[in-house]
Amino acid sequence: MKGISKQFPGVKALNQVDFSVRYGEVHALIGENGAGKSTLMKVLLGMYTPNSGTISFAGKDVVIDSPHDALKTGISMIHQELSLVPDRTVAENIFIGREPVNALGLLDWKRLYAEAESLMRTIGMVFDPQQKVSDLTVSQQQMIEIARAVSYKSKLIIMDEPTSALTDKEVNTLYTIINGLKKEHVSVIFISHKLEEIFRIADRTTVLRDGELVGVKNNKEFNKELLVTMMVGRELNQIFPKEDVAIGDVLLEAKNLTRKGVFENISFSVRKGEILGFSGLMGAGRTEVMRALFGIDRLDSGEVFLRGEKVNIHSPQKAISLGLGMVTEDRKVEGLCLIRSIKENISMVTMKDYCRLSLINDRKETAHAQSKIEMLRIKTPNQHVKANSLSGGNQQKVVVAKWLAIKPGLIILDEPTRGIDVGAKSEIHKLMTSFVKEGLAIILISSELPEVLGMSDRILVMHEGRIKGEFLREEATQEKLLQCAMVENREGSYANQ
């Protein structure tokens, strides 16, 4: 892939990226959240059309318009979510859509099973082709996906975090299979956040950052520190409007919050006037903790204290009545009614306040919405236009506006600036500063390291459902946070330095 660029409205997702994979090579692709890994792979699979750049495969220039094209060219992808039909057999899943048929056009079961078996043997898998997929473990199902990719005679297989759901033993089996593929001259693109496994399995590594190529190196010339530095790379030149605010008493304290299989023993506290940052990779469990804290999902165990008193937050209504607010991660999915007006969206949390005997007092509601539009400087022709007509940044402000109406004591901001332009970003940051000045506490979840570093008084790093480190504003650096979030089995090592 040469000179690949991809522009989304307001963001340059990829800028002149070159990327190449050799025959029979395992090539690791690495970068922070949002560095452009998935965009690059989606371009390769034909899910996105690049704005510029060319792709050549096996020496020929190719145009790939769809995943189907990619498959015909010889490229397949093993997704994080598996795409098998659970109630059918191993063999059926491998040859789905291309089952061998006999002269009468009926399914030729004998040949199906025989072909599946011989295919699996070539890459070192031992499965009964007549077994149902639903009886297999996740890692075994992943093997079946790989077998399917091979059955398409794919020369290049993309694996997106293939080890995230596997045990150590299963990871080893996967490595054996990957080595088997290499012997068949099949190349593998290996996307991973785990530095250890990149050094174990990959031959070369490409590092992306902010949509640009940082470097390609042979893994022999590499070490972890160099890799982390390459991933972070940028200077902290963005200026954040963070001001020192007097930090008051503990407002909320969470003790040993656990939701089985999602997060475990999460304890933290946040004080008035404090911005507590939550850092970590996607899927580390940060959003899930906050959803449970806010009463959207259930907690299996753990206690929450608000101003020293134990509270039981079993629903968002309860959370709101206690003065908590939550700007959710995805404004389109759980923040806004896009097809309804700005006014209606702003009133969503506090409808009660504009009603008497359940009848809406339109004047009161309109006045309130207007005041919030002015306060947050939401750019809109009027408050009656639909929320989906606004830009991302202004939509985000509408979500913030609806929570300000309850005059919250604590507001949780989950990725508050994702996908919005620089100007709107900085306005949201200024708002955060003005909130804490008024004595609010803020919990900030952000996958953007500069943002967490620039805005937080204290930062907790989560990794696979646990809190792995805690850093004060003064001591935190991008390198420390990233290392803490990525490197395994070094419980808190950087927190203590």
Next chain:
Amino acid sequence: MQINRTEVIKNLDRFKMVIILLLMIIVMSFASDVFLSGRNIMNVVRQISVNMILAVGMTFVIMTGGIDLSVGSILAVSGVVASSLLKNGSVDSILLVTIIASIVGGLLGLVNGLSIAKLKVPPFISTLAMMQIARGIAYLLSNGRPIVDLPKRFLIIGQEAFMGLPIMVIMMIVVVAIGYVLLQRTRFGRYVYYIGGNEEAARVSGVNVSRILILVYVLAGICAGFAGVILSSRINSGQPQAGLTYELYAIAAVVIGGTSLNGGIGSIGGTIIGAIIIGLIRNSMNLLNVSPFNQMVVLGVVILLAVILDMQSSKRMLKS
């Protein structure tokens, strides 16, 4: 304000059903001599009333993104209940009978609401089951036979007029007015819009989603119960097979009225237009001597067209 092309298209889109309605009236007034006669108009308004009441309840349901297939059967249950109470003399007051029958409808709606909101059974399945259950109940309560010879007083609702307006039409207007206020002027109505617009956002924002959903199906049940009493009075009997396929007409009225099947968009005003259009189509076909079998085909096609129109305008909205 500057008038430009997109603005005009948007307004055309908004009022397309009103325009279609006007066109129908103009065409029919030429095609049939009796169409604009006072008698025919009264006839149409009467015919529309029952469907309009069902459609008001249905508007709330569809606005949440749900559907209620059981209203026709619930209507039959309430008609049978009202008729048998009056016939065996256990209740004397017409008002009380109306209230009891409406409550019966509301209770059946409550079952719908509970299974949808609490047990998470999809609305289509829940209400499909209730359609069958309620129809069975109607046959059980009436032993499968129509209940006839009802007290004369009961016929006031369906056959008498007050100041020139049939009583049933006045009742319909009252239901529509209450529905309008509920949906457009109260917190409950706003929550219905929120849930239809984005259920997850509503939940996170502290809306008690399951309570609102239950209330919505109760409301649809009450409307069906109320409509059942009116229909019984109009046909002078409690018929266990009354209201067959009425759910389809109600859904058609709501969808033609511009309520999105995905929920979140729509209005009682639209439903009024939709119910009138359905009523006029049926009346016109009667006047033009279209056979009942052909009428079924035409109405089916109209429903299909309305849904296609709805899908296209929601596609346009996503793009804009």
